[in-house]
Amino acid sequence: xxxxxxxxxxxxxxxxxxxxxxxxxxxxxxxxxxxxxxxxxxxxxxxxxxxxxxxxxxxxxxxxxxxxxxxxxxxxxxxxxxxxxxxxxxxxxxxxxxxxxxxxxxxxxxxxxxxxxxxxxxxxxxxxxxxxxxxxxxxxxxxxxxxxxxxxxxxxxxxxxxxxxxxxxxxxxxxxxxxxxxxxxxxxxxxxxxxxxxxxxxxxxxxxxxxxxxxxxxxxxxxxxxxxxxxxxxxxxxxxxxxxxxxxxxxxxxxxxxxxxxxxxxxxxxxxxxxxxxxxxxxxxxxxxxxxxxxxxxxxxxxxxxxxxxxxxxxxxxxxxxxxxxxxxxxxxxxxxxxxxxxxxxxxxxxxxxxxxxxxxxxxxxxxxxxxxxxxxxxxxxxxxxxxxxx
Numbered sequence: 001x002x003x004x005x006x007x008x009x010x011x012x013x014x015x016x017x018x019x020x021x022x023x024x025x026x027x028x029x030x031x032x033x034x035x036x037x038x039x040x041x042x043x044x045x046x047x048x049x050x051x052x053x054x055x056x057x058x059x060x061x062x063x064x065x066x067x068x069x070x071x072x073x074x075x076x077x078x079x080x081x082x083x084x085x086x087x088x089x090x091x092x093x094x095x096x097x098x099x100x101x102x103x104x105x106x107x108x109x110x111x112x113x114x115x116x117x118x119x120x121x122x123x124x125x126x127x128x129x130x131x132x133x134x135x136x137x138x139x140x141x142x143x144x145x146x147x148x149x150x151x152x153x154x155x156x157x158x159x160x161x162x163x164x165x166x167x168x169x170x171x172x173x174x175x176x177x178x179x180x181x182x183x184x185x186x187x188x189x190x191x192x193x194x195x196x197x198x199x200x201x202x203x204x205x206x207x208x209x210x211x212x213x214x215x216x217x218x219x220x221x222x223x224x225x226x227x228x229x230x231x232x233x234x235x236x237x238x239x240x241x242x243x244x245x246x247x248x249x250x251x252x253x254x255x256x257x258x259x260x261x262x263x264x265x266x267x268x269x270x271x272x273x274x275x276x277x278x279x280x281x282x283x284x285x286x287x288x289x290x291x292x293x294x295x296x297x298x299x300x301x302x303x304x305x306x307x308x309x310x311x312x313x314x315x316x317x318x319x320x321x322x323x324x325x326x327x328x329x330x331x332x333x334x335x336x337x338x339x340x341x342x343x344x345x346x347x348x349x350x351x352x353x354x355x356x357x358x359x360x361x362x363x364x365x366x367x368x369x370x371x372x373x374x375x376x377x378x379x380x381x382x383x384x385x386x387x388x389x390x391x
Contacts, residue, residue, distance in 0.1 A: 007023055007024060007025035007056070007059075008023070008024045008025070009021060009022075009023050009024075009040070009049070009052055009053065009056060010022050010023075010024065011043065011049075017042075018042040018043050018044040019042070019043040020039050020040070020041065020042050020043065021039070021040040021041055021042075021043065021046060021052040021055075022037050022038070022039055022040065023037065023038050023040050023056045023059060024036065024037040025037075038059065040052050040055050040056055040059075041055060057081070057082055070115065070151070070156065071114055071115065072111065072112055072113065072114060072115065073106070073107070073110045073111050073112070073113050073114075073115060073118065073147070074107055074111035074112065076115060076147050076148075076150065076151055076156075077102050077106070077107055077111070077147060079150070079154075080146075080147055080150045081098075081099070081102075083150075084150065085098055085099065087238070091231075091233075091238050091239055091241070092233050092234075092236045092238045093209070093231075093233045093238075096233070096234070097139070097143075098143055098146070101139060101140050101143045102143060102147075105130070105140050106140065106143065106144050106147070109126060110123075110144075115148075115151060115156070115157060116157070118161050118162075119161060120161045120162070120164045120165055123141075123144065123161065123162060123165050124165045124166060124167075127140065127141060127165065127167055134167065134168045137167050137168075138167045138168070141162060141165050141167050144162045144165075145160060145162035145163055145165075147162075148160040148161065148162050148163075175315065175318045176309040176310050176311060176315055176318075177315060177318050177319040177322045177323075178202075178306070178309070178311065178315070178316070178319045179319075179323075180323060182304070182306050183202055183319070185304040185305065185306065186198065186297075186300055186301060186304050186306065187199065188304065189300035189301075189303045189304050190296070190297075190300050191296070192258075192261055192262050192265055193262050193265070193266070193276065194292065194296050194297065194300070195258060195262075196255075196258040196259050196261070196262040196275075197211070197275075197276055197292070198297065198316065199254075199255050199258050199259075200226075200255060200258075200259065200275075201313060201316040201317070202316045202319065202320060203251075203252055203255050203320070204226060204249040204250070204251070204255075204320075204337075205249070205316070205317045205320040205321065205337060205338045205339075206226070206228065206249065206317075207231070207241065207245075207313075207314070207317065208289045208313035208314070209231035209232055209233050209241075210228050210230075210231050210240060210245065211275075211276075211289075211313075212232050212274070212275075212276055212286035212287065212289055213229075213230045213231050213232035213237060213274075213286065214226065214228075214274065214275045214276075215271065215272055215273060215274055215275065216263065216269065216270065216271050216272075216273055216275060217271040217272060218275075219251070219256070219259060219275070220248075220251075221256065221260075223248075224250060224251045224252075224253065224256060225248040225249065225250060225251055226248060226249050226251050227248050228240060228245060228246055228247070228248065228249065228339075229246065231245075232286055235285055235286075242339075242341050244339045244340065244341045245339050246339075247336070247339050249337070249339070250337075259275070262275075267279065267283065268283035274286045289313055293312060293313060297311070298311065317338070320337075320338070321334060321338055321346065324337065331346060334346050
């Protein structure tokens with residue numbers, strides 16, 4: 001069985017010139033192992049080791065081109081990163097998510113294990129021991145499972161031990177949503193820019209990565225639509241989450257007016273400019289949604305008296321879905337507005353019945369079940385009526 005080699009990256013000193021990064025590996029020629037090396041670049045060009053590591057990724061692919069069977073989990077991770085975690089195949093956010101979960105959790109614990117030595121129950125017990133939320137454990141399991149699916153695809157293995165691992169993605173608490181009244185109170189506490197941004201998020205359900213990537217050219221004052229063409233994650237622009245996400249979203253005239261009011265105030269208001277640009281970066285990049293949330297939105301929630309709720313940008317999307325359901329909007333229409341790939345996501349993840357709806361549904365059911373004479377039965381707090389009904 002051939003060994004999937006990582007090679008070694010070394011920093012070597014040079015007299016009279018900056019130190020250099022050198023990558024070494026071995027090749028089997030005429031039955032003998034021969035070490036090879038190649039200078040990657042100077043430390044001045046790549047001061048951090050991680051920069052040099054990125055530079056050798058393609059080289060590792062070349063030297064392992066003839067190797068078919070990784071032996072350890074870390075070898076499989078390396079192969080998966082090189083072949084699958086590329087911008088041609090995956091969105092930037094997906095790449096970052098897989099890299100972080102692999103480096104932080106999977107590789108430290110399982111990296112040196114042979115692929116055929118990883119057992120389902122061992123992984124399950126390990127996941128249960130992690131001090132993380134259920135949803136985070138499920139994401140780690142999913143990433144681990146994808147690695148083994150990758151191995152099966154290359155016919156290195158026939159069975160995925162992670163597929164049988166049991167985890168729960170049940171939330172520790174319900175997602176907080178804003179009622180229409182709370183949303184109005186929040187708007188009263190915001191500046192022109194922040195009000196336009198919250199109105200846009202709350203009325204369209206745009207994801208924050210989609211919203212900050214918008215330019216004024218994406219806003220149509222003729223058709224009253226916003227064209228969602230790209231997303232921005234950590235200042236990296238790429239495709240939207242799904243193809244369904246690229247559908248245009250309707251823009252209410254009042255929301256459009258709020259945007260146009262902000263456009264008059266903005267220093268960057270030409271067609272190619274971002275709707276919400278970073279002043280610090282002279283409009284070259286959009287502003288940081290996390291920074292705005294911390295410095296402006298959450299303090300405004302406190303001033304509005306909306307306490308005890310953890311509100312982030314995605315909560316506006318949840319709030320929209322929940323309020324659409326409270327209005328009795330058809331699930332298919334809600335799905336189209338939220339640009340979900342299927343209605344199950346709309347129902348199972350983004351909506352929840354409000355208490356009043358539950359009470360009304362329960363009341364209708366009880367009235368249907370009870371005999372006519374018992375429908376006069378009232379709450380026990382009204383003793384006279386109770387006696388009359390039972391007399």
